[in-house]
Amino acid sequence: MQTKNIMIVGVGGQGSLLASKLLGRLLLTKGYDIKVSEVHGMSQRGGSVVTYVRFGDKVYSPVIDKGEADYIVSFELLEAARWTEYLRKGGKIVTNTQQINPMPVITGVAEYPADLAEKMQAAGIQVDAFDALSLAEQAGSAKAVNIVLMGHLSRNFDFTLEEWLDAIEKSVPAKFLEMNKKAFILGREA
Amino acid sequence: MKQLMLGNEAVARGLYEAGCSFVSSYPGTPSTEITEAVAKYQEVYAEWAPNEKVAMEAAFGACLAGKRSFCGMKHVGLNVAADPLFTIAYTGVNAGMVIAVADDAGMHSSQNEQDSRHYARAAKIPMLEPADSAEALAFTKLAYDISEKFDTPVLVKMCTRVAHSQSVVEPAERVEFSKTYEKNPQKYIMMPGNAKRRHPFVEERTKALADWAETADINRVEEGSDHSRGIITSSTSYQYVKEVCGDKYPVLKLGMIWPMPEKKIRDFAASVDELVVVEELDSFIEAHCLSLGLKVTGKDTFPCIDEFSQNLVAAKLNAAVPETGAKVADMIPARPPVMCAGCPHRGLFYTLAKNKITALGDIGCYTLGAVPPLGALDTTICMGASISGAHGFTKAQNGAADNKTVAVIGDSTFMHSGITGLVNVAYNESNATIIIVDNSITGMTGHQQNPTTGFNLKGDPCTKIDLETLCRAVGIRRVRVVDPYNLAETETAIKEELAAPEASVIISRRPCALLKYVKHNKPVRVESDKCRSCKMCMKIGCPAISMKDNKATIDNTLCTGCGVCAQLCKFDAIQAAKED
Numbered sequence: 001m002q003t004k005n006i007m008i009v010g011v012g013g014q015g016s017l018l019a020s021k022l023l024g025r026l027l028l029t030k031g032y033d034i035k036v037s038e039v040h041g042m043s044q045r046g047g048s049v050v051t052y053v054r055f056g057d058k059v060y061s062p063v064i065d066k067g068e069a070d071y072i073v074s075f076e077l078l079e080a081a082r083w084t085e086y087l088r089k090g091g092k093i094v095t096n097t098q099q100i101n102p103m104p105v106i107t108g109v110a111e112y113p114a115d116l117a118e119k120m121q122a123a124g125i126q127v128d129a130f131d132a133l134s135l136a137e138q139a140g141s142a143k144a145v146n147i148v149l150m151g152h153l154s155r156n157f158d159f160t161l162e163e164w165l166d167a168i169e170k171s172v173p174a175k176f177l178e179m180n181k182k183a184f185i186l187g188r189e190a
Numbered sequence: 191m192k193q194l195m196l197g198n199e200a201v202a203r204g205l206y207e208a209g210c211s212f213v214s215s216y217p218g219t220p221s222t223e224i225t226e227a228v229a230k231y232q233e234v235y236a237e238w239a240p241n242e243k244v245a246m247e248a249a250f251g252a253c254l255a256g257k258r259s260f261c262g263m264k265h266v267g268l269n270v271a272a273d274p275l276f277t278i279a280y281t282g283v284n285a286g287m288v289i290a291v292a293d294d295a296g297m298h299s300s301q302n303e304q305d306s307r308h309y310a311r312a313a314k315i316p317m318l319e320p321a322d323s324a325e326a327l328a329f330t331k332l333a334y335d336i337s338e339k340f341d342t343p344v345l346v347k348m349c350t351r352v353a354h355s356q357s358v359v360e361p362a363e364r365v366e367f368s369k370t371y372e373k374n375p376q377k378y379i380m381m382p383g384n385a386k387r388r389h390p391f392v393e394e395r396t397k398a399l400a401d402w403a404e405t406a407d408i409n410r411v412e413e414g415s416d417h418s419r420g421i422i423t424s425s426t427s428y429q430y431v432k433e434v435c436g437d438k439y440p441v442l443k444l445g446m447i448w449p450m451p452e453k454k455i456r457d458f459a460a461s462v463d464e465l466v467v468v469e470e471l472d473s474f475i476e477a478h479c480l481s482l483g484l485k486v487t488g489k490d491t492f493p494c495i496d497e498f499s500q501n502l503v504a505a506k507l508n509a510a511v512p513e514t515g516a517k518v519a520d521m522i523p524a525r526p527p528v529m530c531a532g533c534p535h536r537g538l539f540y541t542l543a544k545n546k547i548t549a550l551g552d553i554g555c556y557t558l559g560a561v562p563p564l565g566a567l568d569t570t571i572c573m574g575a576s577i578s579g580a581h582g583f584t585k586a587q588n589g590a591a592d593n594k595t596v597a598v599i600g601d602s603t604f605m606h607s608g609i610t611g612l613v614n615v616a617y618n619e620s621n622a623t624i625i626i627v628d629n630s631i632t633g634m635t636g637h638q639q640n641p642t643t644g645f646n647l648k649g650d651p652c653t654k655i656d657l658e659t660l661c662r663a664v665g666i667r668r669v670r671v672v673d674p675y676n677l678a679e680t681e682t683a684i685k686e687e688l689a690a691p692e693a694s695v696i697i698s699r700r701p702c703a704l705l706k707y708v709k710h711n712k713p714v715r716v717e718s719d720k721c722r723s724c725k726m727c728m729k730i731g732c733p734a735i736s737m738k739d740n741k742a743t744i745d746n747t748l749c750t751g752c753g754v755c756a757q758l759c760k761f762d763a764i765q766a767a768k769e770d
Contacts, residue, residue: 011525024194024356034194035322035755036356039221039298040636045558046733047527060433062322062355062426065501067512088517100442106736107563110523123516142747152371 003056005064006153009083010075011100012039012049015146017072018171020051022150026167027055037062048079048102073153075145076100077129081116084125093125094153096132096144096145118177128152139183147172147180151187161188195359197352198456200323200761201262201290202227202329203359210260210288211235212252214245216606217635218264219299220353221292225262226638229647233364238638239649241564241573241606246274249501250343253287254378258334262290265306266572270607272309278343279313280388281378282395285369286337288330292348295470296497299634301553301570303495305471310345310448314392316399317345317448319597321428323357329408329445332618334367340395340402347447349470351426351497364544400449402738408445409454414438419507420462422455422475427468430503447539459484466491466507470498529558531734532710532750534700535627536600537674539566540730541681547594547688549625550583552576552608554600555633555702563731567598574599574607580622581615593688596623596714601641602632605655615693623687624666624695626657627674629702637705637719661695668694675700677757711751716742720763727755727764 006023009017020036027034032055039049052064066085074080074095087093097117104110113119117129130152136144147168154164165181172180195203199512201224205213215225223276229236239245245261252259263271268291278287291309294300301615310317318333320326326348333344376384403409414420416438421432424444431441442458444450452752459465459479467476476488476598491506492498504511530535539559542549543566551557552575553565560567569579580597587593599608604626615622634636644654661669668690672683680698687694701708728735734748735755742755742763756764 012527020356025240028192028194028358034356034358036194037351038196038354038356039225040354045527045530045555046525048525061500062351062429063499065499065512066514067501068766069515078522081518082525083218084518085515088514089515091515101736102522102523103528103561103731103733104333104526106733107731108737109649110521112523113519116518119518120516122363122520125516125518 001056003054003059003071005066005071005088006053007069007072007083007086008051008053009072009079010049011048011079014046014075015143016049016051016075019146019150020053022167022171023053025170026163029163029167030159033057033059035062048082050083059107071153071156073149075149077116078102078112081113081120084120084123087125091126092128092156093120094128094149095128096149098133098145099133132187135186136183136188137178139181139186144180144183147183148187151184152190154184154188192358194356194359195323195327196223196354196356197320197323197326197348198223199227200326200359201330201348203361204327205260205288206231206234206360207327207364208258208260208331208334209365210258210334212249212257212259213237213261213570214239214248215262216240216242216245216267217632217638218267218292219635220294220350221262221264221267221290221348222635222638223353224290225647228260236647240641242271243274244460246271246278249287249289250274250278253283253285255371256285258286258367260288260290263292264300265291265293265304266293266300266302268306268309270573273296275343276313277380279315280380280385280392282341283337284371285333285367287343288337288346290346290348292350292353293471294350296350297298298350301572302303303471305474306347307447307474308472314396315342315345316446317341317347318445319347319424319447320352320445321425321443322352322355324359325445326352327359327361332408340699347425347427367719377459381692396449400451402449403446403449404454406446409451410440410443410445411458412437412443414440417462419464419466420458420465421468422458422479423468424475427470427498430498430500431468433500434504434507434509444475447474450475452482455479455683456484457484468492468503489614526561527558528561528733529555529731530703531732531748532700532703532752534629534674534703535559536564536730536732537565537677537680537754538625538627538698539685541677542566542598545594545681547596547684548583550576550579550595550597550739552597552599552603554603556598556600556627556628559598561731563729573603574611576638577608577622577624578614579612580606580609580624581618581620584620584622585618593621596625596668596688598625598627600633601626601628601630601642601657602638604657605641609660612661612664612695620693621691622693623684626695626697628657628697628699631702631705634700635694637702647766657697666693666695668692669697670694671697671699674698675752675754677754703752711753713744713746713749713751714753714756715765715767716744717763717765720761722761722763724760726758726760730754
């Protein structure tokens with residue numbers, strides 16, 4: 001099987017590490033070779049962050065380069081737009097519609113671009129934009145946005161709901177399990 | 191059972207399986223998780239040392255006592271530990287000693303892009319370089335065997351993309367290891383007479399290691415179908431080469447980067463038409479090939495700046511590069527890292543910027559005080575440089591009346607390398623003003639304990655070094671503590687201490703707002719009708735404040751109610767929420 005490439009992008013502190021952990025767990029049980037590349041340290045402090053998840057028969061590079069991503073899963077709209085050059089032809093963006101202003105916008109030296117989802121579509125990109133934050137709050141916590149997004153992404157893969165839920169069970173503390181399962185299903189059905 | 195493991199966790203697993211029982215490190219991205227992960231194994235004693243030099247010396251002591259030992263650090267940390275390194279290279283070890291050093295090509299979280307491979311050659315000790323987590327685990331274990339067989343400390347070189355990538359590993363059981371200590375002054379006392387006898391041993395050892403490298407299976411040739419080109423590579427560069435070329439060209443993958451196998455390299459070069467070296471940062475393998483008189487393509491084609499990727503390697507090897515995806519908007523605003531909402535450093539940096547003070551900075555979260563709109567810092571060099579620099583700056587100004595120079599250093603950085611600088615301030619009597627930003631944790635690397643926090647790496651309560659007492663003991667008479675959430679108090683302290691005719695220390699104390707035990711206040715409220723859109727509150731660069739319809743608004747999910755913005759508002763438009 002040719003290597004599949006998933007990028008998880010967002011703002012430092014939004015929980016992309018848990019999303020990639022969940023994906024990794026699931027893919028490992030399916031017998032794939034996997035590489036997950038994360039960002040730690042300085043850029044985590046509210047900066048733009050990206051996690052690369054790659055799986056297939058044999059994976060060499062730990063990173064995804066421009067023109068390679070099958071999916072970009074984004075926690076935030078501007079971050080989805082930032083990474084579009086990494087999509088391969090026919091690749092897809094799954095994004096939360098939440099907007100978080102970066103410091104240059106807050107201080108007024110830059111503007112948050114308008115209508116980004118529409119602009120991405122106009123550029124010929126497949127965009128699946130939805131309000132993951134509301135669904136996460138509905139599940140019980142705004143912090144579950146990561147799991148809602150994974151639920152929505154899961155529609156693009158053949159893995160069963162049970163397989164995904166099993167991976168969630170192995171990735172989150174028991175006291176948050178039910179909330180996360182609910183978040184996943186809300187995302188999957190959205 | 192197969193597991194996904196971070197490269198750093200795999201090093202930790204390797205330490206565990208190899209029977210390592212003593213670990214001493216100082217945190218530094220991208221090396222920190224090795225020590226955090228190994229601390230979770232009951233069988234391993236693990237600690238945070240105040241700095242890398244202390245960590246390496248402690249690890250040496252433990253190996254001398256007969257236990258396999260380890261210290262881990264980032265590339266710049268090895269500069270701090272270079273002094274013991276170059277002499278432990280002479281004494282050799284008793285039980286095995288392994289040192290991990292993690293480079294940061296691309297400078298994701300570093301102040302320079304140095305290539306630590308030079309240390310292996312300069313200190314004349316072997317260096318292994320894993321390319322993924324499975325190798326990180328295996329090479330760490332192998333490093334102990336090499337250490338004991340050849341009587342040498344062994345460097346394991348990580349880099350960001352190996353340290354912070356997860357890949358598949360298969361863990362095994364731990365095998366305990368222990369030796370006894372026997373006194374051996376000729377080997378361990380490096381006074382000139384003994385050191386002169388050890389130096390020839392070191393040179394012979396390098397030759398023996400180079401011979402070993404010829405047959406070691408970690409230096410392997412992977413056959414290719416097209417011998418018009420052969421590639422020598424290691425670490426992540428190997429992954430990019432294989433990603434791009436597959437099995438097309440033969441590849442000599444070096445798992446041991448120093449010393450290198452001369453015959454193996456010559457044989458490989460002879461088997462291909464064009465010899466190419468693909469390596470990140472400096473010319474190291476290439477330089478060695480050139481010293482062997484081989485014709486080689488390397489840094490004339492590949493950059494010595496930034497990290498590589500598969501597209502870069504493809505372009506340089508004239509292979510196909512995928513078509514880039516569509517660009518959506520011309521202007522995507524950057525999203526740089528920012529000081530968190532509620533960060534105790536903010537009030538201090540605002541005060542420094544407001545008073546146009548020259549602030550020599552240091553290494554930590556507070557480096558973000560340099561970023562607009564605060565822009566409160568003048569320098570960032572290395573751990574501890576703020577205090578020594580402020581001493582020199584103040585002395586050079588020769589007591590100018592308008593002295594407006596301070597050093598800004600964090601609690602952990604002060605313990606690491608600030609104390610000796612402060613001794614110099616006291617001893618040579620400059621009237622420098624030193625501000626220790628004490629947020630009661632090592633912040634930037636992700637909340638590690640340090641000697642001022644009262645807890646050790648394993649989370650147990652321990653001796654807490656008292657900063658005030660320490661500064662006074664060093665000889666600083668003027669030591670005072672301020673709360674950086676209180677702008678008036680902070681400003682008064684800075685003005686008074688700058689005016690003082692002698693050295694002083696201001697401890698700006700507030701725990702990091704991200705610490706779990708720190709209780710946040712309710713978010714502040716903006717009374718919109720009072721807001722005159724003066725944007726004073728925007729001067730502190732708080733991510734929780736923005737202007738909406740020309741009025742200040744607060745993001746309630748981010749605001750910690752620290753109240754610094756409220757103190758800036760001249761129209762009382764920002765109000766602290768009433769307590770229940």
